[in-house]
Amino acid sequence: MLMRKKPDPDAFETFYKDVRGRLLLQTWSLTGDLPAAQKAVRDALVIGWHHWRKISRLEDPESFVRPQAWSHALRRHTARPFHRERGFDEGIRATLASLAKLPTMQRKVLLLAHLTTLPLDQLAREAGITQARAEQELQAATAAFALSRDVPTTSILSLFEPMAAELRDLRWPRASIITRAGAARRRMHTAVGGAVALAAFVGSGLLVTDADGVRPKLSALSLHTTPAPPGPAAGYPLTTDDLISPAQARAALGGVWTTEMTSDNTDGDGLVLPCQQQRFADSASRAALMRTLVSGDTLSVGQSTEVSATPAAAHAAYAASLAWYAGCRESRLQLISTRQVTGIGDEATLVELHDWNDPERSVVASIARTGVLTTTVVSAQPTPDKQPLRTNTGLLGQAVGQLCRLPDGGACAGRSALREVAPIPVGEHPAMLDLVDLPPVAGVAQGWMATAPKAAATNPAATRCDQTVFHRKGATADLTRSFVIPSAKLPPQFGLTETVGSFGTAKAAARVVAGTRTALAACPKKDLGTKVSQIENTVTPARELTAWRLRIEISDKSSVTFLMAIIREGDNVAQVGFVPSGSATISDDAFDALTHRAAERLRRLG
Numbered sequence: 001m002l003m004r005k006k007p008d009p010d011a012f013e014t015f016y017k018d019v020r021g022r023l024l025l026q027t028w029s030l031t032g033d034l035p036a037a038q039k040a041v042r043d044a045l046v047i048g049w050h051h052w053r054k055i056s057r058l059e060d061p062e063s064f065v066r067p068q069a070w071s072h073a074l075r076r077h078t079a080r081p082f083h084r085e086r087g088f089d090e091g092i093r094a095t096l097a098s099l100a101k102l103p104t105m106q107r108k109v110l111l112l113a114h115l116t117t118l119p120l121d122q123l124a125r126e127a128g129i130t131q132a133r134a135e136q137e138l139q140a141a142t143a144a145f146a147l148s149r150d151v152p153t154t155s156i157l158s159l160f161e162p163m164a165a166e167l168r169d170l171r172w173p174r175a176s177i178i179t180r181a182g183a184a185r186r187r188m189h190t191a192v193g194g195a196v197a198l199a200a201f202v203g204s205g206l207l208v209t210d211a212d213g214v215r216p217k218l219s220a221l222s223l224h225t226t227p228a229p230p231g232p233a234a235g236y237p238l239t240t241d242d243l244i245s246p247a248q249a250r251a252a253l254g255g256v257w258t259t260e261m262t263s264d265n266t267d268g269d270g271l272v273l274p275c276q277q278q279r280f281a282d283s284a285s286r287a288a289l290m291r292t293l294v295s296g297d298t299l300s301v302g303q304s305t306e307v308s309a310t311p312a313a314a315h316a317a318y319a320a321s322l323a324w325y326a327g328c329r330e331s332r333l334q335l336i337s338t339r340q341v342t343g344i345g346d347e348a349t350l351v352e353l354h355d356w357n358d359p360e361r362s363v364v365a366s367i368a369r370t371g372v373l374t375t376t377v378v379s380a381q382p383t384p385d386k387q388p389l390r391t392n393t394g395l396l397g398q399a400v401g402q403l404c405r406l407p408d409g410g411a412c413a414g415r416s417a418l419r420e421v422a423p424i425p426v427g428e429h430p431a432m433l434d435l436v437d438l439p440p441v442a443g444v445a446q447g448w449m450a451t452a453p454k455a456a457a458t459n460p461a462a463t464r465c466d467q468t469v470f471h472r473k474g475a476t477a478d479l480t481r482s483f484v485i486p487s488a489k490l491p492p493q494f495g496l497t498e499t500v501g502s503f504g505t506a507k508a509a510a511r512v513v514a515g516t517r518t519a520l521a522a523c524p525k526k527d528l529g530t531k532v533s534q535i536e537n538t539v540t541p542a543r544e545l546t547a548w549r550l551r552i553e554i555s556d557k558s559s560v561t562f563l564m565a566i567i568r569e570g571d572n573v574a575q576v577g578f579v580p581s582g583s584a585t586i587s588d589d590a591f592d593a594l595t596h597r598a599a600e601r602l603r604r605l606g
Contacts, residue, residue, distance in 0.1 A: 007052040013175035016045055019062050020172060025164055026066070026115050027073035030107060032096040040073035042173065049179050066116070067126060070108070088166060095159045098148035105129070106141035113138050114157050117269065119278040135327075136428035139435075140452035147486040152446060154331065236287040236307055242402050243291045244303050244377065244395060252391045253381065255295035262291045265304075273302045273378050274363055275328035275353075281374060282308045282317035298359070298382045303399060305375040311346075311410070318347060318369040321376050325351040325365040327426030328436050331447030332356040333363065335436040335597075338423050341393060343416040345370040345400045350418065352389060355380070356440040364392040371410030373403045389418065422600045429453050429479060431572070431605035433498050437597045438483060439590040443583045446487045448496075456480040461497040461577035463550055463562050465523035465530060466516045468575055470501040477502045477605055493560070494581040498598060500574045502605050509573045513544050516566040516575070520548055529553035535588045536565070536595065544568040547595050549588065563588070565595040572605040574598050 020041060027037035048055060048065045055064040099107055105127065112123045124134035146153045246257035265272060265288055270279025272290050280288055287307040294300045304321075308314035326338065334354045341348035348368035355361040365378045377399055379392045397413035404412035426434050438448045456470040456478040470478040478501035484494070503509040523530050529552060536547035547565035554560055563578040563586075576598050578591060586594075 007049070008056065009175070009179055011056060012049055012052050012179060015048075015056075015061060016175050016178060019065060020045065021164075021167060022062075022115065023066060023069045024167055024170070025160065026111055027069050028163065028167075029096075029099055029111050029115065029160065030070055031073050032100055033073075037073050040071075040075075041069050042178070043072045044069035045178050063122075063126070074104075089162065091159070092162050092166065094149060095163065098145055101148060102141055102144060106137050106144070109134055109137045110141040110145060110156075113142075115160065119283060121283075132428045136452065139427065139450060143449040143451060146449060147484070150486065152331070152487050153449065237406060238287040238289055238305065238307055238373075240289065240291070242406065243289060243305065244293070244301060244399055246293055248395065248398050249293050249295070249301050252394050253295065253299055253301075253379070255299060257293050257295045257299075257301075260292045260294050260300075262289070264288055265290045273304060273365075273376065274355075274380070275324045275330055275333065275365065275378075276304075277324045277329070278320075280306055280317075281320040281324075281376075282306050282313055284309065284313070285317070286372075298361075300380045301395065302378045303375060305373060305399075305403065307406075308372045308374065311369075311372055311408075314369050314372045314374050315347070317374045318367055321367045321374060322349055322351070322424060323426065325353065325367070326424030326436070327434060328353060330355075332440055332445075333436065334439060335423060338421050339389070339418040340421050341366065341368070341396070341416055341418055344368055344393070344397050344411075344413045345404065346410040348396065348400075349424075350389065350393060350396075351424075353436075354383070358445075362388040364388045366392050366396040368396055368400050369410070370400050370404040370412070372408040373406060373410075375399050375403060393418065422603070423597065425604055429481075431477075431601055431603070432479065432481060432500055432574075433483075433576070433594070433598050433601060435483070437594065437601075438496065439586050439594060441485065441488075441580075441584050441586055444485055444488045444490070446485050448483045448485055451482045451484075453479040453481040456499045456501060459499045459575065461499040461564070461575040463520075463564050463577065464552070465527070465532070465550065466519040466564075466566075468499075468512065468516045468519075468566065470499050470573070470575075474504050474508060475501045476504070488584070490581045490584055493579050494584060496576070496578045498574060498576045500572065500602060500605055502572045504571060506568075506570050509568050509571050510544065512573050513546075513566050513568045517546055520546075520550075523550075527552075529559075535563075536592045542570060543599055545595055545599055547588075547592060561585075563591045565591070565598070567595060567599045567602060569599055569602040569605075572602050574602045 023041045023044065024037055027040050028034050031037055044065050047068050055061045058064060102110065108127050112118055112126060118126065120134060121131050124131040127134060142153050146156060149159060240262050246259060249257040265279060272292065285306040285308055288305065290304045292300065292302045306317055308317055334356060336352040336354050339350040341350050345368040348366060350364060350366040353363040355363050360383050361380045362383045363378065363380045365376060367376045377392060377396045379388065379395065381388055393416055397416055401413040403409055432453060435448055435450055459468055459470050460480060460482060462468045480497065480499040483496045503512060520532055524532050531551040533549045534546065535549055536545060538545040545565065545567045550562040550564060552560050561580055565576045567574040576595055578586065
């Protein structure tokens with residue numbers, strides 16, 4: 001008879017001491033109720049010991065206990081409303097109050113994103129939603145929370161540091177208390193459930209010391225889970241010689257190049273390249289290597305190469321990598337163009353971005369797949385400089401030429417060609433403008449933030465001249481969203497808004513556009529204080545796009561300026577409106593380019 005292996009209390013004690021602080025910080029942030037969070041974490045760890053034989057074999061046992069703790073915290077917390085704990089400093093109370101304003105799902109996604117290291121697909125799975133919805137909820141939560149706390153999105157994690165500090169002197173039950181309660185729960189579970197054991201455990205209190213009499217503290221409290229990342233599988237012959245060398249970078253870009261880093265990317269947070277969102281595009285990759293090279297303070301090249309189990313898995317990794325750059329979430333990086341690359345590997349795409357941070361740079365990411373291997377080459381150089389698309393494509397060709405010869409490699413590199421294509425769909429609403437589409441605002445160093453799309457019961461993109469209505473009979477998929485820069489402390493009227501809707505037929509959509517055009521043409525005659533200047537007018541059978549600059553006098557001494565465009569793509573219509581504030585504005589050319597991007601995205605509505 002096969003003997004069942006007994007659970008290892010020493011391994012559980014190590015796990016218990018490692019995770020309890022993180023779980024408490026997460027559940028406190030989730031509920032704003034520290035006593036409920038404490039009880040929930042204890043309950044979850046009791047359950048963890050109950051099932052330790054099973055969960056100790058998991059790659060990440062914390063992924064079993066965390067949902068238990070969160071669920072218990074929310075259940076215990078329902079007896080009273082989300083509240084700000086007394087006795088904590090103003091910053092902590094403000095953080096808890098801002099979290100309380102978020103819908104529960106957005107709060108969960110925000111905390112999973114910032115207080116764990118889960119990749120987006122696992123984050124979505126733990127939240128119980130699709131990955132596309134997780135992206136949308138995270139974007140909305142990040143914007144709302146940062147706006148409420150008046151911080152840039154890059155500073156969100158730092159808001160939890162004071163909360164972590166508050167927990168460092170907290171006393172915990174020693175591990176033996178947890179295991180005894182868990183054992184009692186296991187014995188009682190079949191007959192009468194775990195209520196008696198949990199009640200006995202709860203009664204044991206927080207003020208129990210470890211067996212050696214030393215009061216345990218959260219001195220090693222970390223904001224993040226740090227599971228051991230997967231490393232390259234032994235046996236696959238991917239070596240550092242298969243990566244782009246300094247000599248190859250020098251031939252493409254000139255200058256003197258040095259290797260800054262070469263690794264299998266199993267240390268740190270794994271986010272090495274610009275726009276990268278996860279450690280690996282294929283979480284089950286057989287092997288992986290990354291390298292970054294630099295020349296002076298202005299030129300850099302980075303390469304990531306992964307080996308998947310099958311060509312299908314490599315294609316999924318290729319698509320995931322492409323999505324990182326097509327929907328880049330780094331502040332003030334704007335998508336300029338997307339190009340399909342032929343003649344390199346089995347499939348390849350190039351994404352051109354502009355980094356508007358100081359110093360300005362052209363950032364080009366090209367992603368290719370050859371058989372089971374996927375590689376991404378990212379180059380950054382000052383603008384204007386050498387042709388960034390040509391040099392990056394050349395480096396990609398060399399990278400694929402070296403990789404295609406490896407086992408299970410695919411097509412190599414020959415004569416390459418670029419063809420501009422529509423932007424890759426991003427977000428849960430790919431028919432609408434995204435943060436990556438927006439140009440910079442003159443005189444403003446901060447990045448844009450977006451609100452969540454909502455039904456267009458009103459249309460904030462319209463002007464008082466046209467008052468175009470999208471929420472009407474026969475219209476479907478009508479949505480509106482706004483983009484603001486809260487950390488720049490601009491007047492509340494500043495911002496950009498887009499409203500979209502589908503009107504069933506091209507003829508019906510054309511009538512909406514014609515109505516807006518007619519209203520704008522008549523507006524200066526009806527309102528002598530309004531000046532309308534047309535800055536763009538494109539009319540084809542499939543697309544209509546007209547943009548205006550409006551100047552509306554509010555009084556003898558003040559006026560308001562608007563940039564507004566109405567767009568039709570087939571049956572679909574979009575209206576884009578921008579309200580500048582003094583010198584904080586965008587040029588007519590930048591607005592014109594933005595409206596054409598809106599037209600490209602609009603094709604996907606419905």
